[in-house]
Amino acid sequence: MNATLSYPVRPGSIREAVPTVDQVTIEERAADFTKRSIKTSAKLAGLKMVVSMMDLTTLEGKDTPGRIAYLCRKALRPIEAKYEVPSCGAVCVYPNMVRHARRFLGDGSPVRVASVATGFPSGQYPLRTKLEETRRATGDGADEIDMVMDRGAFLAGDHGRVSDEIGAIKGACGEAHLKVILETGELVTYDNVRLASQLAMEAGADFIKTSTGKVQPAATLPVTLVMLEAIRDYFFATGVRIGMKPAGGIRTAKQSLAYLVMVKETLGDDWLTPELFRIGASTLLNDVLMQIVKTVEGNYQSGDYFSLS
Amino acid sequence: MSERRLDVRKTYKLYIGGNFVRSESGRCLPARSPSGQLLDNFSQASRKDLRDAVAAARAAGEGWAKRSPYLRGQILYRAAEMLENRASAMTEEIVRSTGVAAAQARAEVNLAIDRLVYFAGWTDKFTQVFGAVNPVATSHFNFTIPEPTGVVAVLAPDEPSLLALVSLAAPVILTGNSAVVIASERFPLPALSLAEIVATSDLPGGVINILAGKRGGLLAHIAGHLDINAVVNAVAGAETHQALRSGAAINLKRYAARNLSAEDWFTDAGQDPYWIGDTVDYKTVWHPIGL
Numbered sequence: 001m002n003a004t005l006s007y008p009v010r011p012g013s014i015r016e017a018v019p020t021v022d023q024v025t026i027e028e029r030a031a032d033f034t035k036r037s038i039k040t041s042a043k044l045a046g047l048k049m050v051v052s053m054m055d056l057t058t059l060e061g062k063d064t065p066g067r068i069a070y071l072c073r074k075a076l077r078p079i080e081a082k083y084e085v086p087s088c089g090a091v092c093v094y095p096n097m098v099r100h101a102r103r104f105l106g107d108g109s110p111v112r113v114a115s116v117a118t119g120f121p122s123g124q125y126p127l128r129t130k131l132e133e134t135r136r137a138t139g140d141g142a143d144e145i146d147m148v149m150d151r152g153a154f155l156a157g158d159h160g161r162v163s164d165e166i167g168a169i170k171g172a173c174g175e176a177h178l179k180v181i182l183e184t185g186e187l188v189t190y191d192n193v194r195l196a197s198q199l200a201m202e203a204g205a206d207f208i209k210t211s212t213g214k215v216q217p218a219a220t221l222p223v224t225l226v227m228l229e230a231i232r233d234y235f236f237a238t239g240v241r242i243g244m245k246p247a248g249g250i251r252t253a254k255q256s257l258a259y260l261v262m263v264k265e266t267l268g269d270d271w272l273t274p275e276l277f278r279i280g281a282s283t284l285l286n287d288v289l290m291q292i293v294k295t296v297e298g299n300y301q302s303g304d305y306f307s308l309s
Numbered sequence: 310m311s312e313r314r315l316d317v318r319k320t321y322k323l324y325i326g327g328n329f330v331r332s333e334s335g336r337c338l339p340a341r342s343p344s345g346q347l348l349d350n351f352s353q354a355s356r357k358d359l360r361d362a363v364a365a366a367r368a369a370g371e372g373w374a375k376r377s378p379y380l381r382g383q384i385l386y387r388a389a390e391m392l393e394n395r396a397s398a399m400t401e402e403i404v405r406s407t408g409v410a411a412a413q414a415r416a417e418v419n420l421a422i423d424r425l426v427y428f429a430g431w432t433d434k435f436t437q438v439f440g441a442v443n444p445v446a447t448s449h450f451n452f453t454i455p456e457p458t459g460v461v462a463v464l465a466p467d468e469p470s471l472l473a474l475v476s477l478a479a480p481v482i483l484t485g486n487s488a489v490v491i492a493s494e495r496f497p498l499p500a501l502s503l504a505e506i507v508a509t510s511d512l513p514g515g516v517i518n519i520l521a522g523k524r525g526g527l528l529a530h531i532a533g534h535l536d537i538n539a540v541v542n543a544v545a546g547a548e549t550h551q552a553l554r555s556g557a558a559i560n561l562k563r564y565a566a567r568n569l570s571a572e573d574w575f576t577d578a579g580q581d582p583y584w585i586g587d588t589v590d591y592k593t594v595w596h597p598i599g600l
Contacts (some may be wrong), residue, residue, distance in 0.1 A: 124458075170554065204545070298533070299530070299533030299534060299535060299556075299559070300360055300363070300530065300534040300535060300536060301535050301536070302534075302535035302536035302560070303533060303536070304535070
């Protein structure tokens with residue numbers, strides 16, 4: 001399988017065990033998912049599912065407790081009750097904002113609290129502080145930790161270090177779910193994405209996630225497809241279901257439906273649940289809500305009647 | 310080599326967001342001369358093209374309204390210059406589309422250019438003329454200023470196909486609005502040619518969008534679209550009027566009817582500065598003084 005690789009592969013290494021990715025095929029197949037026609041009731045059901053899978057995100061230096069409160073309110077009830085839209089899967093915030101989010105949502109909220117951690121977005125910090133950050137976030141009430149993989153170590157070929165670090169963070173998470181952000185925009189090739197996915201899953205990730213949203217390109221359909229196929233093969237090999245979270249760059253309802261189609265056709269209905277599929281986004285929700293209202297009411301909507309973000 | 314050359318028929322495209330696009334529906338219609346001869350084809354705008362045009366207009370509107378009034382005037386004047394430069398081609402387009410005499414078509418083009426120049430001059434004057442300083446009994450400085458209302462749908466009448474469109478759209482966009490124009494249904498080619506001229510002026514893409522085709526299918530969607538802030542309708546007929554007005558109530562769209570006959574557009578009635586006031590919002594400010 002690796003006979004065509006242009007770089008040397010150490011026998012017995014993980015690089016040898018992970019299949020390569022055909023760029024042309026994967027991009028063509030991914031583009032195909034955008035061509036499904038999803039209308040009326042199927043569209044409405046799909047859009048509501050998207051909302052339930054959304055990690056409503058704010059990751060900015062200017063985040064305040066007030067803004068977090070606003071985000072939590074929006075996640076709990078995205079729009080007035082008559083449209084029967086579920087609450088979002090989670091809010092995703094910086095570690096310092098976790099306690100505010102937890103306070104506003106209370107315990108046992110349908111909306112989970114996710115925190116980025118481990119030196120987001122670069123990951124270029126010592127392991128000791130990364131562990132401390134993770135413990136603080138879970139101690140403050142985070143249900144989910146979105147850690148950033150150490151891309152520097154990965155690209156330098158130090159896969160053991162990447163793996164050990166993910167394992168250590170998983171240990172620090174305790175009950176909290178661990179999502180590992182690969183930052184695919186910095187991994188250069190699909191082969192690297194596939195390899196990083198494998199590393200993260202084997203090291204204990206509950207979810208693998210494409211991007212921080214701070215690097216372009218962020219989530220794309222082909223890169224997500226590579227990761228979904230890694231999840232599929234890992235499931236066939238081990239029987240363990242790993243979750244997937246594309247994040248960054250998904251801004252329109254139409255795009256989000258293409259992702260659902262891709263998940264369904266790659267992994268099947270089992271993955272079409274917030275437990276195993278999430279979309280990380282900050283501006284997507286309003287477009288989805290506008291499309292839901294448009295589908296129900298029949299006329300085109302205006303941003304004037306939806307919240308600013 | 311054969312004596313006879315094959316016809317190279319053009320398919321005129323819609324003008325949306327500064328780009329020339331085929332209809333989202335993929336449909337085209339033939340444009341015929343009054344004698345029934347096939348002239349060219351043009352894209353038939355669907356409701357989704359309207360949706361795209363409104364989105365493009367909304368995106369362009371904010372930046373356009375922020376340009377200085379002087380600059381907006383310069384840009385409209387530039388559009389007049391570009392039309393002047395291609396006046397003979399536009400005259401020919403009107404002649405072959407409508408069958409009028411060349412002299413009359415040329416007069417229509419000249420008047421359209423003059424109207425653009427006229428309204429270009431209003432960009433830095435309408436605030437003073439339509440605004441006011443209001444006398445109030447309290448210790449306030451009270452003033453009213455007109456501001457652009459946002460996205461305006463403009464329905465041009467069948468004729469005159471160029472002049473009416475220009476006379477309707479110019480007072481809309483000069484204040485900082487962006488426009489989605491539904492061109493003459495019978496003679497769409499002059500409007501679509503105008504789009505090609507406007508595209509080479511300095512008018513930012515999306516400030517004016519031009520759609521063509523059967524307007525009947527678009528009326529309900531224009532009326533119900535919540536992101537359209539005003540409708541200027543110059544198409545006669547109670548049904549059109551009714552269809553537009555009924556939906557306009559949903560989001561309190563401004564609705565302005567222009568009841569002009571084809572001949573009226575060539576008179577002063579077709580150049581009314583008070584039309585500017587139909588697509589602005591008046592903001593009144595109470596500013597405390599003398600405390």
